[in-house]
Amino acid sequence: MKKDRDGLAGVLHADDIHHREMLARVHWAVRLRWFFVAACLAAGLFLPAVGLPRLAGGCFLVVGGSLAAANALFGWRLRGHDRGQTAAGAALRALCLGQVAIDYLGLSVVTYALGSVETPVMFLVLPNCILVALYFPARQSLAVALAGFFLAVLPLVLELAGVIPTERIFGPDFKDFILASPVILLSYLAFLALAILFCWYLASVIRRSLLANEETIEARYRDLLQLNREKTTAVLRGTHELKAPLAAIRSYASTLRDGYCGVLPDKARHVVERIGKRCDRLLATITDVIRLGNLQSGVRVGETLHGVEIGKLLAEEVAEAAAGGDKGVTVLYEPPPAQVWVRATEEHLHTLFGNLIGNAVRYSRSGGAVRVEVAATGEGRPRVTVRDHGIGIPSEAMSHIFVEHYRAGNAVRHDDSGTGLGLPIAKAAATLLGAEITVESEIDHGTVCTVTFPGMTGKEE
Amino acid sequence: MARILIVDDDPDMVESLTLVLEGSGHEVVARFDTAQIAAAVREVHPDLIILDVIFPDDDQAGFKAARLLARDAEVQHIPVLMLSAVNQLSDLGFSFSDKDISRDYLPVAGFLEKPVEPARLLARIGELLRGQ
Numbered sequence: 001m002k003k004d005r006d007g008l009a010g011v012l013h014a015d016d017i018h019h020r021e022m023l024a025r026v027h028w029a030v031r032l033r034w035f036f037v038a039a040c041l042a043a044g045l046f047l048p049a050v051g052l053p054r055l056a057g058g059c060f061l062v063v064g065g066s067l068a069a070a071n072a073l074f075g076w077r078l079r080g081h082d083r084g085q086t087a088a089g090a091a092l093r094a095l096c097l098g099q100v101a102i103d104y105l106g107l108s109v110v111t112y113a114l115g116s117v118e119t120p121v122m123f124l125v126l127p128n129c130i131l132v133a134l135y136f137p138a139r140q141s142l143a144v145a146l147a148g149f150f151l152a153v154l155p156l157v158l159e160l161a162g163v164i165p166t167e168r169i170f171g172p173d174f175k176d177f178i179l180a181s182p183v184i185l186l187s188y189l190a191f192l193a194l195a196i197l198f199c200w201y202l203a204s205v206i207r208r209s210l211l212a213n214e215e216t217i218e219a220r221y222r223d224l225l226q227l228n229r230e231k232t233t234a235v236l237r238g239t240h241e242l243k244a245p246l247a248a249i250r251s252y253a254s255t256l257r258d259g260y261c262g263v264l265p266d267k268a269r270h271v272v273e274r275i276g277k278r279c280d281r282l283l284a285t286i287t288d289v290i291r292l293g294n295l296q297s298g299v300r301v302g303e304t305l306h307g308v309e310i311g312k313l314l315a316e317e318v319a320e321a322a323a324g325g326d327k328g329v330t331v332l333y334e335p336p337p338a339q340v341w342v343r344a345t346e347e348h349l350h351t352l353f354g355n356l357i358g359n360a361v362r363y364s365r366s367g368g369a370v371r372v373e374v375a376a377t378g379e380g381r382p383r384v385t386v387r388d389h390g391i392g393i394p395s396e397a398m399s400h401i402f403v404e405h406y407r408a409g410n411a412v413r414h415d416d417s418g419t420g421l422g423l424p425i426a427k428a429a430a431t432l433l434g435a436e437i438t439v440e441s442e443i444d445h446g447t448v449c450t451v452t453f454p455g456m457t458g459k460e461e
Numbered sequence: 462m463a464r465i466l467i468v469d470d471d472p473d474m475v476e477s478l479t480l481v482l483e484g485s486g487h488e489v490v491a492r493f494d495t496a497q498i499a500a501a502v503r504e505v506h507p508d509l510i511i512l513d514v515i516f517p518d519d520d521q522a523g524f525k526a527a528r529l530l531a532r533d534a535e536v537q538h539i540p541v542l543m544l545s546a547v548n549q550l551s552d553l554g555f556s557f558s559d560k561d562i563s564r565d566y567l568p569v570a571g572f573l574e575k576p577v578e579p580a581r582l583l584a585r586i587g588e589l590l591r592g593q
Contacts (some may be wrong), residue, residue: 233520236547240515243546243575244471250576251477258579260484279576 019092022135023081026096029131030078033071033103040064040110055167059113063106070102096135100128100144104151112155115169117178117188122152125192126199133203145200149193156189235290242286250279281417288421291351292404295428305343305433310382310453311335311374313349318372321357329364331357333372340374340382342453344433352429353384355422356449360388362415362422363447382453390414393441401439402427410443462486463590466507468495468526469544470516474575478511481579482586495519495526502536509589512569514545524567531568540570540589544577 044060077095104125111122125148133141158164160179168175178184253276255261257269264272318333342349353372360370373385393401397408405420412418423439426449430437434454441447465487469475472493479489490505492498494516502510510530514523523543531537570589573582 236515236520240520240547244474244515247546247575248471248473248477251474254576254579255477255480258481260480260579283576 022092022096023078025131025135026074026092026099027078029096029099030071030074033067033074033099036106037064037068037071040067040106056113056169059109063109067102067106070099074099093136096132097144100132100148103128104148108151108154111152112159112164112167115167115175116153116156116159117185118168118170118175122192123195125149125152126195129196129199130203133200134207138204138208141204142200145196149196152192153189235294239286239290243283246279246283246286250276250283253279277417281419284417285419285421288419288425292421292425292428295348295351295425295432305345307341308344308346308349309339310342310344310349310384311340313346314353314372314374314384317350317353317357320354321361321370327361327364327366327368329361329367330369331361331372332369336374340376342382342433342435344435344453348429348433352426352433352435352451353386355426355429356386356451359422359426360386360390360447360449362418363392363411364388364390377452379455381455384451384453386449387446389446392443392445392447393439394443398439398441462488463508463586464488464490464506465509465511465586466502466505467491467511468493468498468501468523469511469513470494471513474513478582481582485583487586495522498526499529499533499536502530502539507539509586510539510541512541512543514543515547527567527569541568542571542573542585542589543567543569544573544575546575 040060041064044057044062044064047060048057074095081092081095107122107124114121116122129141129145129148132144135141136144155164155167159166166175166179178188253272256264256272257276312335314333315335318331322331357370357372364370368389371385371387373387375383375385377383391410391414394408394410397406400406401408401423404424407418407420427437430451436452438450438452439447440450462485465482467475467478467482467489469478469491470493475491475493479491482489490507492501495512512523512526514521516522519525523545527541527543530539530541571585573585
């Protein structure tokens with residue numbers, strides 16, 4: 001049953017999607033940073049032993065330690081986001097900017113320790129530029145990308161200005177050659193700047209395109225929701241228009257039959273009873289046709305599959321079937337020893353098993369028995385079996401049993417009140433739940449319907 | 462015997478219900494829309510109200526009327542038996558049973574689906590009048 005009347009529950013807005021993606025990327029960045037922490041600490045401890053200047057080793061240790069402390073703090077803040085304890089968008093952006101700033105500073109120190117232009121390590125600024133350009137508006141991300149560039153080249157600038165000593169790892173010739181040639185130095189810096197701008201531009205274009213697509217999808221989804229609400233209203237109104245007059249006719253027939261308008265002659269009473277029964281069949285057909293149409297449309301607005309304990313639900317269906325029958329058919333059911341969960345909605349499960357158990361009772365002989373069992377397959381998938389010992393289905397009819405309105409000859413002779421929609425409805429409901437339904441039958445010996453659900457380990461999956 | 466207020470837009474349904482209820486000794490008063498329902502209840506002083514759900518101008522008029530009565534301290538003690546021709550249709554957002562009766566969602570004392578057999582209707586009315 002859906003109590004969400006506006007049908008919008010569970011709808012993600014483009015901002016929600018964007019926020020969720022950003023959160024996932026920030027998580028990813030935190031995990032990736034631990035590798036950099038490990039690499040920095042390892043470099044600080046072992047590289048001096050293979051000839052790296054001692055200052056460089058110390059820088060790696062300081063950067064590794066600082067990144068580790070910052071990353072632990074980021075991880076703690078992210079857990080707050082996961083629990084929804086912090087404001088969503090702005091706080092997450094601030095956290096992301098904080099991470100980028102720490103990364104830039106660490107990279108700046110490592111760049112200096114590795115001789116700045118002697119290695120391409122300052123180009124590691126590019127991944128952060130891409131990440132920021134994907135999740136921040138263009139101007140903000142450009143500012144952050146440029147800040148990354150300046151922090152990457154800052155050690156080089158400070159070296160050239162003589163503020164800090166020039167650090168070398170490959171001996172004096174290579175770095176002195178570059179620093180002595182303005183063309184090469186400026187080319188190097190220009191290449192870095194262009195690479196940063198190129199990455200920023202590319203990522204910004206991708207971001208704009210993604211956002212536009214998200215907004216389009218959201219708009220289309222809302223259109224679909226609106227259409228579905230209109231369809232629902234139309235079906236509801238149409239159903240009412242069909243059923244209400246029949247219900248009135250049926251009520252009149254019952255009123256006449258039960259003598260509220262005076263005692264009827266036997267013949268008249270017989271005719272009134274026939275009117276009532278034909279009304280019942282027409283009402284059942286209308287209900288089944290509409291139910292099947294709704295199941296086949298497959299639209300479940302505001303409704304999501306969730307864990308349902310099937311043992312209890314089957315007990316309700318069995319009790320209802322046992323109470324409603326007038327043929328003396330016994331419905332046997334032993335609840336499973338442990339709870340069995342399936343991913344479904346209660347309504348679709350009631351539709352599915354109401355039809356299967358109802359069919360089993362309908363096509364049993366008077367005094368017969370129907371057995372309902374719950375078990376698990378070898379792969380741990382929940383399986384429900386409904387077994388009767390009734391009239392069975394002829395082998396030539398087996399390929400038609402899921403065809404709408406089809407009824408085998410022996411079924412019509414046994415009970416002429418069926419609509420031929422019970423199994424199609426059950427199959428449509430099973431399909432919506434991702435379950436498989438199989439039917440085995442032997443004429444005059446009975447039928448076994450088996451529903452196998454996708455695997456589910458517990459309530460919360 | 463009880464005084465019963467029927468609120469239903471279908472005159473045929475009202476007539477057949479009236480035949481059954483009056484034939485069983487109850488007094489029946491009918492209204493064909495939910496407008497001014499609280500005033501009608503105060504005027505009629507029914508022991509029980511039979512309320513339809515779908516009316517020509519509003520698919521959920523019965524729900525709204527039931528919620529209105531449930532909030533009205535003067536009439537909220539009167540049991541409401543909801544009666545609807547449309548129910549248990551998947552994906553219509555319109556499927557309920559006695560199990561779904563609650564103060565917020567379906568604030569009524571009982572629910573029956575049309576058409577209802579006279580014996581079942583009278584039995585349910587008897588239960589509600591006895592406070593069950």
